[in-house]
Structure formats: structure tokens, C-alpha cells
Amino acid sequence: MKIIEKPTYISLFSSAGIGCYGFKLEGFDCVATNELITRRLEVQKFNKKCKYESGYICGDITEDATKNALYDQIALWKKREGLSRIDVVIATPPCQGMSVANHKKSETEIVRNSLVIESIKVIKQINPRFFIFENVPAFMKTICTDIDGEHKSIASAIENNLGQAYSYTSRVINFKNYGACSSRQRTVVIGVSKDYADEVSPLELYPDLVKERTLREVIGDLKPLKEFGEIDENDIYHSFRPYPEHMRAWIADIKEGQSAFDNVDDNKKPHRVVGGKIVINQRKNADKYTRQYWDKVGPCIHTRNDQMASQNTVHPCDDRVFSIRELMLMMTVPYSFKWVETDFNILNDLPTEQKRAFLKKEEIKIRQSLGEAVPTVIFQSIAKKIKSALKHPPLNTATINKLVSSNKLSEVDNLRDFIINNPMNLSATTLGKIAELANTSRTDNAAFFTSKTLITEMMKALPDTDKDIIRILEPSVGVGNFLPLIIKKFEGKRIIFDVVDIDEHSLEFAELILQHYNIPDTCTINYIHDDFLLHNFEEKYDYIIGNPPFFKMKSTNKLLNVYRCNAINKATTNICSFFLDKAINLGNYVALVFPKFLLNTPEFAPTRSYLSEKAIECIIDFGEKGFPGVLVETLAVFINNLSRPSNTRVASITHGKYLSQSQKYIFDEKLPYWIIYRDSRFDDVCKKLDFNVFKVFRDRQITNTLLSDSGDVRVLKSRNISDDGKEIINLSDYDSYINYDAIKGLAVSEYLDRDDVYLTPNMTYKPRVMRKPKNCVVNGSLAILIPKKDIVPTDKQMEFFSTQEYREFYQIARNYQTRSLNVDACSVFFYGLLREKDKKSPITEKFIEEDNNVQLTIFEYMK
Numbered sequence: 070m071k072i073i074e075k076p077t078y079i080s081l082f083s084s085a086g087i088g089c090y091g092f093k094l095e096g097f098d099c100v101a102t103n104e105l106i107t108r109r110l111e112v113q114k115f116n117k118k119c120k121y122e123s124g125y126i127c128g129d130i131t132e133d134a135t136k137n138a139l140y141d142q143i144a145l146w147k148k149r150e151g152l153s154r155i156d157v158v159i160a161t162p163p164c165q166g167m168s169v170a171n172h173k174k175s176e177t178e179i180v181r182n183s184l185v186i187e188s189i190k191v192i193k194q195i196n197p198r199f200f201i202f203e204n205v206p207a208f209m210k211t212i213c214t215d216i217d218g219e220h221k222s223i224a225s226a227i228e229n230n231l232g233q234a235y236s237y238t239s240r241v242i243n244f245k246n247y248g249a250c251s252s253r254q255r256t257v258v259i260g261v262s263k264d265y266a267d268e269v270s271p272l273e274l275y276p277d278l279v280k281e282r283t284l285r286e287v288i289g290d291l292k293p294l295k296e297f298g299e300i301d302e303n304d305i306y307h308s309f310r311p312y313p314e315h316m317r318a319w320i321a322d323i324k325e326g327q328s329a330f331d332n333v334d335d336n337k338k339p340h341r342v343v344g345g346k347i348v349i350n351q352r353k354n355a356d357k358y359t360r361q362y363w364d365k366v367g368p369c370i371h372t373r374n375d376q377m378a379s380q381n382t383v384h385p386c387d388d389r390v391f392s393i394r395e396l397m398l399m400m401t402v403p404y405s406f407k408w409v410e411t412d413f414n415i416l417n418d419l420p421t422e423q424k425r426a427f428l429k430k431e432e433i434k435i436r437q438s439l440g441e442a443v444p445t446v447i448f449q450s451i452a453k454k455i456k457s458a459l460k461h462p463p464l465n466t467a468t469i470n471k472l473v474s475s476n477k478l479s480e481v482d483n484l485r486d487f488i489i490n491n492p493m494n495l496s497a498t499t500l501g502k503i504a505e506l507a508n509t510s511r512t513d514n515a516a517f518f519t520s521k522t523l524i525t526e527m528m529k530a531l532p533d534t535d536k537d538i539i540r541i542l543e544p545s546v547g548v549g550n551f552l553p554l555i556i557k558k559f560e561g562k563r564i565i566f567d568v569v570d571i572d573e574h575s576l577e578f579a580e581l582i583l584q585h586y587n588i589p590d591t592c593t594i595n596y597i598h599d600d601f602l603l604h605n606f607e608e609k610y611d612y613i614i615g616n617p618p619f620f621k622m623k624s625t626n627k628l629l630n631v632y633r634c635n636a637i638n639k640a641t642t643n644i645c646s647f648f649l650d651k652a653i654n655l656g657n658y659v660a661l662v663f664p665k666f667l668l669n670t671p672e673f674a675p676t677r678s679y680l681s682e683k684a685i686e687c688i689i690d691f692g693e694k695g696f697p698g699v700l701v702e703t704l705a706v707f708i709n710n711l712s713r714p715s716n717t718r719v720a721s722i723t724h725g726k727y728l729s730q731s732q733k734y735i736f737d738e739k740l741p742y743w744i745i746y747r748d749s750r751f752d753d754v755c756k757k758l759d760f761n762v763f764k765v766f767r768d769r770q771i772t773n774t775l776l777s778d779s780g781d782v783r784v785l786k787s788r789n790i791s792d793d794g795k796e797i798i799n800l801s802d803y804d805s806y807i808n809y810d811a812i813k814g815l816a817v818s819e820y821l822d823r824d825d826v827y828l829t830p831n832m833t834y835k836p837r838v839m840r841k842p843k844n845c846v847v848n849g850s851l852a853i854l855i856p857k858k859d860i861v862p863t864d865k866q867m868e869f870f871s872t873q874e875y876r877e878f879y880q881i882a883r884n885y886q887t888r889s890l891n892v893d894a895c896s897v898f899f900y901g902l903l904r905e906k907d908k909k910s911p912i913t914e915k916f917i918e919e920d921n922n923v924q925l926t927i928f929e930y931m932k
Contacts, residue, residue, distance in 0.1 A: 075096055075097060075098045076096070076097045076098070076156045076157070076455065076456055076459050077097060077098050077099075077100050077146070077152060077155055077156050077157070078092050078097050078098075078099055078100065078155070078156060078157035078158070078159060078452075079099070079100050079101045079102070079103075079139065079143075079155055079157070079158050079159070079191075079195065079197070080092075080099060080101075080102040080103070080158075080159045081103050081130060081158065081159065081160040081161070081162070081187075081188050081191060082103070082104065082105075082130070082160060082161045082162045082163065082184070082188075083102045083103060083104045083109075083110075083113065083159075083161070084104060084106075084109050084161070084438055084441050084442065085109045085112040085113065085408075085438035085441075085442065086102065086109075086112060086113040086116060086118055087400065087402055087406070087438060087439065087442035087443065087444075087445060088159075088161065088203070088442055088443030088444070088445060088447065088448045089102075089118075089159055089443075089448055090116065090118075090402070090403075090406055090445050090448075090449075091445045091446065091447070091448035091449025091450070091451075091452050092157070092159075092448060092449070092452040093116070093118060094403070094445070094449050094452075095449055095452040095453050095456055096456065097156070097157070097452055097456070098120060099118045099119045099120075099124060100119070100124060100142055100143060100146050100152070100155060101119065101124045101126055101138075101139050101142040101143070102118055102119060102124060102125060102126065103126045103127075103128065103130055103135065103139060104126075104127060105127070105128065105129060105130075106127075107127050108434060109438060110125050110127050112407070112408060112409075112438065113125060115407040115408070115409060115410050116406060116407050121142070121145065123138075123141075123142060123145065124142055126138045126139060126142070130184065130187045130188070130191070131184070131187050136187075136190070136191060136194075139191065139195075140194065140195075143155060143195065154196070154197070154198060155195050155196075155197040155198075156197060156198050156199060156455065156459060157197055157198070157199045157200065157201065157452075157455060158188075158191065158192050158195055158197045158199075158200045158201070159200075159201045159203075159448070160185070160188035160191075160192070160200070160201070160202050160203075161202070161203045161204065161443060162184040162185050162187075162188055162202075162204065163184060183213045183214040183215075185202070185204075185213050185223050185226065186213055186214065186215060186216060186226060188202070189216070189226060189227065189230045189231060190216065192231060192260075193230060193231065193234075196234070196262070197262070198261070198262050198264075198265055198459070199259065199260060199261055199262070199265075199274070199455055200231075200235065200237075200258075200259070200260040201257065201258065201259055201260075201448075201451065202227075202256070202257070202258035203255055203256070203257050203258075203443050203447075204255065204256050205255065205256060206241045206254045206255065206256055207256075208223055208239075208256035208258075209222065209223055209224035209227075209239050209256060209258070210222055210223075210224065211223050213226055215229065215230075216230060217229075224239070225727075227258065228725065228727065229725070231260060232725055233263075233725055234262060234263060235260035235261060235262055235263065235266070236260070236261050236263060236266035236270065236271060236521075236522050236525050236526075237258060237259060237260035237261070237271050238258070238259060238270075238271045238272050238525065238528075238529055239256060239257070239258045240256070240257055240275060241254055241255070241256050241257075242254070242255065242257055242275070242276075243255075244443075244444050244447060245281050245282075245366045245367075246278055246279070246281065246561070247276035247277070247278065247279060247446070247447055247450065248276065248279050248282075248401055248444065248446035248447070248450065249367075249399065249400060249401050249444035249446055249447065250281075250282045250283070250284060250286075250287040250288075250366055250367040250398070250399040250401075251366070251367045251368065251369060251370050251399050251400060251444060252366050252367065252368060252369055253369040253370070255443075257275065257447075257451075259271040259274050259275065259451070261274070263522070264463065265458065265462075265463060266520075266521060266522045266525070267463060267498070267520045267521050267522055268458065268461060268462070268463040268496060268498050268499070268521070269454075269458040269461075269496075269498065269521070270521040270522075270524065270525045270528075270554055270557075271525065272525060272528060272554050272557045272558065273454065273458075273553065273554070273557060274451055274454045274455060274458070275451070275557070276446075276447055276450035276451060277450065277587065278560050278561055278589075281366045282366065283362075283363065283364050283365055283366060284361060284362065284363055284364075284365065284366070284367050284385055284399075285363040285364055285385075287367065287398050287399060288391075288394075288395045288398050288399065289363065291304075291307055291392075291394065291395060291398075292304075292307065293386070293387055294307070294308065294309040294387050294389060294392065295309070295387060295388075296309060297309055297311045297312075297314065298311050298425065300421065300424050300425070300428075301394075302417070303417060304394055304417065305413075305416045305417050305419070305424050305427065305428070306392065306393040306394040306397065306408075306435075307392045307393070307394040307395070308392055308393070308424075308428060309387070309389045309392070310375060310389060310390055310392070310432065312376075312377065312389075312390075316339075316377065317388050318336070318337050319332070319337055319338065319339055319358060319377075320358060320360065320377065320383055320388050321337075321388055322337065323358075323360050323383075324360065325360050325361065325362045325363065325385055326359070326360065326361075326362055327359070327360055328352075328355070328356070328357060328358050328359040328360075329357075329358035329359075329377075330349075330352050330357070330358065335347050335349065338350075339352075339357070339358055339378070350378075354380050356368070356380045356381045357377075357378050357379070357380065358377050358378065358383060359380075359381055359382075359383060360383045360384070360385060361381060361383060361384065361385050362385060363385040363386070367399040368380065368381030368382075369381065370396055370399060370400060370439060370440050371440045372436070372437045372440030372441060373436075373440070374390060374391065374396060374436050374439065374440055375390060375432070375433060375436050376390070377390055393432065393435055393436065393439070396436070396439045397439065400439055400442060400444045400445065401444045401445045401446035401447075401449075402439070402442075402444075402445050403445065406445075408431060408435050409427075409431060458496075461495065461496035461498075461499065463499075464495075464499055464502070466502075466506070466698060469499070469502050469503055469506055470506060472493075472503060473503060473506055473507045478503060478507040479507050479508075481574055484503070484504060484507050484578065485577070485578070485581070487503070488500055488503075488504065488578060488581045488582060489581060491585075496585075497553075497582055497583075497585035497586055498521065500582050500585065501518065501548045501549070501550055501582050502518050504548040504575075504578040504582065505518040505547060505548055506518070508572070508574065508575065518547075518548075518550065518696075519547070519550045519551065519616045519662065519696075520550075520695070520696070520697070521550070521554070522694075523662070523691060523695050523696075523703075523705075524550060524551055524554050525554065526689055526691075526705070526720070526722065527614070527660055527662075527689065527705050528554050528555070528557075528558045530660075530687045530689060530705070530707055530718065530720070531558060531612070531614070531658075531660055531707070532658070532686070532709075533559075534559070534562075534611065536562070536611065537562060537563055538562070538563040538564075538565070539559060539562050539563070539564055539565070539611040539612065540565045540567070540608070540609075540610045540611050540612075541555060541564060541565070541566050541567070541610060541611065541612045541613070541614060542566075542567045542568075542569070542606070542610040542612070542613045542614075542652075542655065542656065543566065543567070543568040543569065543613075543614060543615045544569050544601040544613060544615050544617055544648055544651075544652060545569065545570060545571075545601060545615055545616065545617045545618060545648070546568035546569060546570045546575070546576070546579055546615065547570060547572075547575050547579065547616075548575055548578050548579045548582055549568065549579035549580075549582060549583050551614060551615060551616070552566065552568070552579075552583060552594070553583070553586045553588075555614060556588065556589065556592055560589075561591075562591065563591050563592075564591065564592045564593070565593045565595070566592070566593065566594040566595060567595045567597055567606075567610070568594060568595065568596055568597065569597045569598075569599060569601045569604060570597075570598065571598075571599070571600050571601070573598045576596045576597075576598055579596070580594075580596060601617075601648065601651070602628075602631075602632050602635075602644075602647050602648065602651060603631070606655055609655060609656065609657060610655055610656045610657065611656075611657050611658065612656060612657070612658045612659075612660065613652045613655060613656035613658070613659045613660070613661070614659075614660045614661070615661060615662070616661070616662040617644070617645050617648035617649070617652075617661060617662070617663075618644055618645060618648070619643065619644070619645045619663075619664050619701065620643065620644055620645075621642050621643055621644075622642045622643070622644055623642075624642070629642060632644070632647045633647075635647075635650070635651065636650045636651075637650040637653070637675065637676070637679055638650060638672075638673065638675040638676045638679075639675070640672055640674075640675055641672040641673065641675075641676075643664075643672070645663060645664060646673065646676055648661070649661060649663065649676065650676075653683075653708065653710065656710060657709075657710050657711050658707075658708070658709055658710065658711070659706075659707070659708040659710065660705060660706070660707045660708075661705065661706060662695065662703055662704075662705050663703065663704055663705070663706055664701060664702065664703060664704075665690065665691075665692070665701075665702035665703055665704050665884070665886060665888075665889070666702075666889050667704065667706070668704070668742060668743045668745065668884050668886075669741075669742040669743070669883075669884060669886070669889070669895055669896065670742075670889065670893070670895070671893065671894055671895055674742070674895075677736070677742060677743060680706075680708065681714070681732075681736045681738070682714070683708050683709070683710065683714065684708065684709040684710075684712035684713055684714050684715060684732070685706065685707065685708055685714070685717050685732055685736075686707045686708070686709050686712070686716075686717060686718065687705075687706075687707035687717065687718040687719075687720070688704055688705070688706055688707070688717060688718070688719050688720070688745055689704060689705040689707075689720045689722065690704045690719070690720065690721045690722065690723070690724075690745070690884070690885070691703045691704060691705070691722050691723070692721070692722060692723035692724075692885070692887060693723070693887060693888070694722050694723055695722075700888065701888065702886060702887060702888045702889070714732045714733065715731075715732060716729050716730065716731055716732060717729075717730050717731075717732045717735060717745075718730075719735070719745045719746065721746070721885065723885070724885060726746065728746065728748075730745065730747070734747060735747050737912060739912040739913075739914065740898075740912060741895040741896070741898040741899075742895050742896075743884075744881065744882060744884065745884055746881045746884060746885065747881060748881070750877070750878070750881075751878055751881045751882070751911075752911035753911075754874060754875065754878040755878075755901075755908075755911035755912055756907040756908045756909075756910070756911055757903060757904055757907055757908075758901030758902060758903060758904065759901050759902050759904055759914070760898050760899065760900075760901040760912070760914045761857075761898050761901075761914045762856060762857055762858075762860055762900070762901065762902050763827075763854040763855060763856055763857065763897050763900050764854075764855040764857060764894075764897065765852050765853065765854060765855070765892050765893065765894060765897040766816075766817070766820070766852070766853040766855060767831065767849055767852050767853070767891060767892065767893075768815070768816065768817040768846070768847060768848055768849050769849055770815045770816060770817065771784060771807065771815065771817065771846070771848045771849070775807055775811050776805040776806065776807055776848075777805070777806055777807075778802075778804065778805070778806065779806050780806030780807050780808045781806065781807070781808050781809045782806060782807050782808070782809065782812055782821065782844065782845060782846055783804070783805075783806055783844070783845040783846075784805040784806060784807050784845070784846055784847065784848055785797065785828065785841075785845055785846070785847045785848075785851055786803070786805065786847070786848055786850045786851060787830035787831065787832070787833065787850035787851055788800060788803060788850075789803075789804070790828060790829075790830055790837055790839060790851070791837070791839075792835065792837065792871065793837060793868070793871045794837030794838050794839040794867060794868070794870060794871050795839065795868075796839075797839075797842065805848070807846070812846060815846075817846045817847065817853075818846065820841065820846060820847075820853055821843075821844065821845070821846055822843050822844060823841065823843070824840060824841055824842060824843045825856070825861075826840075826841050826853050826854060826855050826856070827839065827840055827841060827853070827854040827856070827862065827867070828840075828841050828847060828851050828852070828853060828854070829851065829852050829854055829870070829892060829900065830850065830851055830852075831849065831850055831851065831852050831890060831891040831892055832850070832890045832891060833890065834876060834879060834880050834883070834890070835871075835876060836870050836871070836875065836876060836879050836900075837870050837871040838854065838862070838867045838870040838871075838900070839867065840867075841853065849891075852891070852892035852897075854892075854897065854900060860902070862902055865903060866902045866903045869903045870900070878899075879899065882896070882899040883896060898914075
């Protein structure tokens with residue numbers, strides 16, 4: 070069996086194949102193409118799009134037979150060509166129900182728009198490395214019927230079905246800015262499978278911005294056509310399309326930019342004669358019968374480009390609509406593209422009458438296909454970038470570490486030479502990973518590699534700006550992972566970067582690695598080797614974006630007090646807090662990666678307090694997916710210093726949750742900390758409970774060295790508590806004991822003989838509560854709940870903690886955290902006791918932290 074060497078794609082709703090012809094030009098093999106209308110599929114055959122005849126699939130994609138034909142074709146390629154996986158699926162579903170150009174809307178729009186869902190089904194089944202959607206600007210907001218039968222936005226449908234498997238972005242682009250001479254805004258969605266998404270971001274696959282081309286530059290060299298029916302003898306597709314001769318007077322005298330309706334003489338305005346009187350035609354669109362400008366970009370090309378009464382169809386100087394060849398050039402369709410099986414040269418040699426007969430038969434079909442098409446250059450540009458990405462398959466951390474070791478890249482000189490010479494022709498992304506992993510000081514500076522998946526999500530959430538010139542600060546730039554995607558985000562702007570790092574080698578490597586990217590001339594990067602927290606910045610920035618270091622500073626570090634002088638939160642010793650505080654003072658808009666414990670730990674209570682007064686526009690919860698292999702949960706917080714608090718978008722990458730929350734609601738000051746996933750279900754449980762009834766104790770002194778399988782005192786652990794909290798479970802090879810002598814002096818000994826306190830496991834989303842027996846203690850896997858005001862919970866109240874209702878509530882109360890699930894001084898608030906009657910309001914108690922209820926953080930304990 071031979072192994073396929075060319076990249077592959079499948080095209081859905083492919084029409085005549087004009088757009089995806091760009092993939093053919095870049096050397097892709099088309100495994101299968103699906104189109105409903107036979108004559109359009111024939112055009113694809115004329116261009117030899119597919120290798121096998123069975124690859125041309127004419128049929129309704131909603132039918133299983135059509136989808137099965139697609140899947141059978143993939144199986145054929147696997148058998149005959151050694152295909153392992155489809156590289157790209159392109160879907161350009163019909164947009165009649167979405168497009169503003171269509172004034173007549175039908176009752177079946179939602180079902181028709183649900184052809185998008187058929188594409189999603191195919192993508193889920195095929196699992197390509199990349200997918201592309203192209204459609205109208207309103208595409209992502211348009212309502213469709215999802216796989217689950219519910220009406221929802223297409224954006225929600227894509228996220229619900231593909232969001233866990235793909236990193237994707239949606240952009241509304243104007244084709245005129247990316248190589249086409251046609252002003253047409255469209256939505257382009259690009260998805261990258263998660264196994265490739267850290268190698269290449271979908272943002273990087275969009276076409277690069279190019280200078281607009283005018284009609285004069287694109288079609289100005291073609292022969293002028295002045296006579297009705299005139300055909301260029303050298304190009305059958307460049308002809309004067311005839312129309313009723315009396316209409317010529319309507320456009321003969323108008324200048325560029327003018328419409329026939331601008332004529333003073335009513336006889337020269339588009340009209341009918343009814344009963345001997347002139348009746349001026351209705352002008353539904355302002356651009357009917359409008360002559361185009363030579364020195365401006367071409368208009369949007371619609372399906373009825375054969376009529377002067379359509380939108381922007383009149384040639385800049387000839388009294389006619391644009392010819393097929395002119396439209397092809399505007400849409401970047403190359404001369405090699407065939408509309409019929411007969412060769413172009415043979416068509417040109419036909420007698421004039423046969424040429425006219427040919428055009429009479431084929432012209433309208435060709436024009437309609439052009440009006441529906443994506444300019445060839447758009448998909449060709451994307452194909453070229455995907456092809457380049459496929460040449461650099463992702464390398465895992467283990468492989469990179471071997472490269473670092475075998476090439477001795479931990480030595481600065483070796484690493485510098487490796488990046489400059491790139492002997493293995495690695496991608497810029499891989500070079501960045503190598504530079505980070507080879508940097509022996511990365512642990513000291515907590516400079517872990519920031520993945521493109523994480524940065525892509527941040528760029529999606531980052532707001533655009535109307536400013537032409539923007540200043541951006543990256544406070545801990547490392548090897549520059551953020552910069553290429555920020556540049557793509559603000560494409561077309563004049564960007565001035567100040568990038569800071571305390572590690573001079575990181576800055577040097579960042580500059581070298583960025584040379585492997587196509588950095589536009591409109592971008593200036595100023596490299597600053599300094600401590601961000603000590604550097605004197607003279608002006609404010611439009612954006613501060615980055616991933617500051619996370620680590621606890623030692624109390625002996627002389628810089629700690631220096632940093633605290635200018636800090637807002639002076640209680641913490643975590644350096645990330647100082648970065649955030651300074652960024653808030655310097656930036657109009659701040660978007661930083663941060664440890665997830667910002668949401669809830671006591672040490673960040675001052676930070677939450679001041680941030681609650683600012684406009685937190687978005688929180689992206691990455692959970693443990695932010696930095697694979699690093700056991701820390703992270704989030705990204707987006708702060709608009711120029712706005713007032715309103716709504717906060719909350720996104721959970723791990724759970725696929727996307728919410729728009731009232732900031733006041735999730736930052737409720739009566740709560741002990743932020744509850745970003747708060748909802749009506751959470752509030753319903755809150756009404757059933759009285760909160761703030763316990764204090765908490767957690768042992769941090771009993772270690773395994775003090776324990777044995779027999780002894781004087783039983784040491785209970787989390788698994789000893791039954792799932793319903795009603796009994797102590799004995800477990801062989803698990804149960805532990807401690808001697809009286811060993812327990813003396815330990816803080817937990819205070820609770821040895823007490824049975825008026827209660828036990829609950831730490832680090833679980835299966836809470837349960839039981840009364841503590843006498844003559845036993847607990848280790849750190851169990852928390853001791855101490856009732857306030859001599860409260861004695863009833864059996865019914867304790868049983869409620871084991872219910873599914875409370876456990877679901879508890880997950881929200883803990884913000885779905887996975888790493889910081891110990892019951893601490895803040896979270897113990899939510900161990901509420903069941904009421905006889907529901908409260909009117911969810912939260913009536915206000916959390917007040919008591920001195921004797923404060924727990925040490927894990928960092929303070931380790932210190």
C-alpha cells in the first residue's frame with residue numbers, strides 16, 4: 070500500500086468549486102466533494118478536482134445515503150492511498166436564510182440554516198485536523214436547529230458539538246483586504262483539532278492582510294467593449310452582454326459613482342411607460358444601475374450580476390455589466406479554471422455565432438456560480454498556511470526534552486545557534502517551546518510555556534478597538550508566545566509593543582524566534598530587560614496582556630517589602646498579585662493569566678475586593694488545561710478600566726460552559742468569595758439553607774511517619790466516612806492509628822474526646838457530614854466542622870449534605886475547582902443547615918471572616 074503524501078480535503082456545499090480550487094492550486098487532493106445541483110458538480114469534474122469518479126457526490130447532505138457516500142470515499146482512500154486522516158473539511162452551506170441581500174424570507178429558514186448542523190455532524194464523524202466554515206457576517210448569530218433538536222445560535226451549536234475537540238475562531242473579514250477585488254464581508258470560521266492547536270492557532274491560518282486592488286489594476290488592461298454582443302476575439306468570456314437597447318440611454322451619460330436614477334431627465338431614468346405616461350421604477354437598492362469607480366475596489370458580486378438592475382453591476386466606462394472574465398479576475402479565479410469540458414483555446418476558435426450560442430447556454434449559470442463563490446485566493450491563502458502547518462507536526466514535551474538534552478541546549482550559546490540556524494527546520498512554535506524548556510532558570514521565574522490554545526481563547530475574548538494606533542505592554546514576555554497572535558488579533562493597526570522580561574536571555578530568544586514569523590512593518594517591538602515591578606513606565610497602555618509568574622516569595626526576600634510598597638493587596642506574598650496590581654494602574658484594559666485561586670482563597674480577598682469595583686468583562690476558566698503537565702488551575706481575567714461594572718462573560722474550557730452573568734450577582738458581597746457559575750439552581754438550594762454556621766479545623770501535622778496499623782488512638786481519614794455520612798467504614802491496609810505520646814502537643818489533640826464537632830472529607834465533590842466519635846482524631850484528608858453558637862445539626866440536616874442536590878450545589882459553590890478543594894475558612898460558609906421553610910432571598914447571611922477561623926494557605930504551611 071502506498072502512503073499518501075499530499076494533504077487532503079473534503080468540500081461540502083461546494084457549488085462549482087471556485088473557492089476550493091485554491092486548495093487544488095496548493096497541491097491538496099480532494100477526497101470527496103458534495104453538491105446538490107448536478108451542473109455545478111460537472112464544473113468540478115471539468116477541473117479534475119477528485120482523483121476518483123466516486124468522489125463527486127451529488128445529493129442532499131441531510132440524507133444518510135449522501136453522508137455514507139462521503140464516508141465510503143474516505144474508506145476507499147484509506148484502502149487504496151494509505152490515508153490516515155482527512156486534513157481539512159470545508160463547509161459553505163447555503164445562506165438564503167441569513168443573508169441581508171435576500172429580502173424575501175421563508176418560514177423554513179431555521180431548518181435551512183440547520184444545514185450547518187449537517188456539516189457539524191460530518192466534521193464530528195470524520196474528525197479532520199482542520200475545518201472551515203464560510204458564510205454571511207451574521208452567520209454565528211443566526212438561529213439553527215441543533216443536533217439535540219433545540220433552536221440555538223450557530224455559534225452555540227459549533228461550541229456544543231466541536232468545542233471540546235477543536236480550538237476555533239470566527240472572524241468577519243472583507244475579501245477586498247485579502248486579495249480579491251470585491252468588497253464583500255463574510256464570516257470565516259477556522260477550527261484546529263486540539264492535537265494540533267498548540268502548534269498552530271486558527272488565528273494564524275487566516276489570510277494575511279494585503280493592499281486593496283482597484284478595478285483599474287485588475288481589469289483595466291482588458292479590451293473595452295462598446296458594441297452590443299461584442300466578444301473579445303482572444304477571450305470568449307470577455308463579452309458585452311446584450312440587454313434591451315432602449316436601456317442604454319439610462320446609463321450612457323452617468324459618471325462613476327452615479328446611478329441611472331440620478332439622471333435629471335425622466336426619460337433617462339429606469340422606467341416603464343403605462344398609458345402613455347412615464348412611471349419611474351422603484352429603487353429598492355441605492356446601488357441599482359450604478360456605474361463603478363475605476364480607482365476603487367470592485368463591488369460585492371451577487372448572483373444576478375447579469376442585470377444592470379442588480380447591485381453595482383455597471384462597468385466604470387463601458388455601457389454594460391461586467392463580463393465573465395472581469396468577474397473572474399475580480400474573484401481571483403485563474404485562467405486555468407474551466408467552466409466546460411471544451412478547452413479554452415477551442416472555444417476561442419469558434420465562429421462568432423457559435424460563441425454567442427455557447428454564451429446563451431452557459432453564461433447565466435457561470436455568473437450565478439461566481440456570485441455564490443468564495444474568491445479563490447481566500448481559500449488558497451488558508452490552504453497554503455495549513456499545508457505549512459502540516460509540514461510541522463506537533464512535538465510532545467518528552468521529544469523536546471530529548472532535543473534539548475542531545476543538543477545541549479541548556480547552554481545559552483548552543484541554544485542561540487540552534488534557533489538562528491534551525492537545523493531541523495522546526496516551526497517557530499516548537500523553537501519557542503525549546504527555548505522555554507531549555508531555560509534552566511524558568512522554574513525560578515515561573516516562566517512556563519504559554520500554549521497557543523490558551524492564547525487563542527484569550528484573543529477571542531479580547532475586545533477590538535477603533536484606534537488606529539495602539540500601545541500594548543507584555544509584562545513578562547518570556548520567548549514572546551503572545552506576540553504573533555496579538556498582532557493577528559489587531560491586524561491592520563499600528564501596534565507599538567513594550568515587552569518586558571527579567572531574563573535577558575528570554576528577551577534575546579524572543580527576538581530571534583519572532584524573526585521566523587511574518588511581523589508586519591506596522592508593528593514596533595521595544596524590548597525592555599528589567600524587573601516589571603520596579604521599572605518606571607512613563608505612560609499608560611491601551612492593553613496589558615500576558616502571563617505573569619506565579620510563585621510565593623520567601624519572607625527573607627528583600628524585594629518582598631519593596632513590591633508591597635506599591636501593591637494594593639499587601640496581604641499576599643504571591644508575585645502574580647503584584648503584577649496584577651501594577652498592571653491595573655498602567656493599563657486601560659488588562660488581560661492576564663492568573664491562578665484560579667484568585668476566585669476564592671483568603672489571601673486574595675483584598676484583590677477580589679478592589680476588582681469587584683471594576684468592570685470585569687470576562688473570566689475564562691482553563692482549569693488544569695491551561696498548562697498541560699503543570700499541576701495548577703488557571704484562568705484569564707479581563708478588566709476594563711475605562712468602563713463600569715455590568716455583565717461578565719464566564720467561559721469554562723473544561724466543562725464547555727458559557728454564561729453571561731451580572732457582575733454584581735456573581736460577586737455578591739454577602740458571599741465569602743466569587744461564585745462565577747452561580748445560577749438559579751444554586752440560588753434555590755441557598756434558600757433552603759442557613760449559612761455561616763460552622764468554623765473549620767484541618768490538621769497539618771499528622772504525617773504518615775506518625776501513623777501505624779495499630780495504636781492507642783484511631784486516626785480517621787476521608788475514605789472511612791461512608792458515602793451517606795452515616796457510618797465509619799473499616800478498611801484493611803488503609804485504617805490508621807497513632808500513639809498517645811505522638812498526639813500530645815498536636816493541634817488536633819484538642820478534638821480527641823469531643824463528639825460535639827462534625828467531620829467532612831476534603832478534596833471531594835461528594836461531601837457528607839457525620840458527628841465525630843470520641844477517642845479519635847483525623848488527618849488532613851478530613852475537615853472538622855465546629856458549630857457556632859452551640860448549634861446541634863439534626864439527622865435530616867446532616868443527610869442533606871449527601872444528596873445529589875447539595876453535591877451539585879457544592880460544585881458551583883467551589884467554582885468546579887479540582888486542585889483547591891480543602892474546606893477552608895471561606896468555603897466552610899457553604900456548609901449550611903437545612904431550614905424548615907425556604908428563605909425569600911438566597912443569601913441573607915453576610916460572610917465575616919473571624920480571626921480564629923483563618924486557616925494557613927498551603928504556601929504558608931510549606932514555608
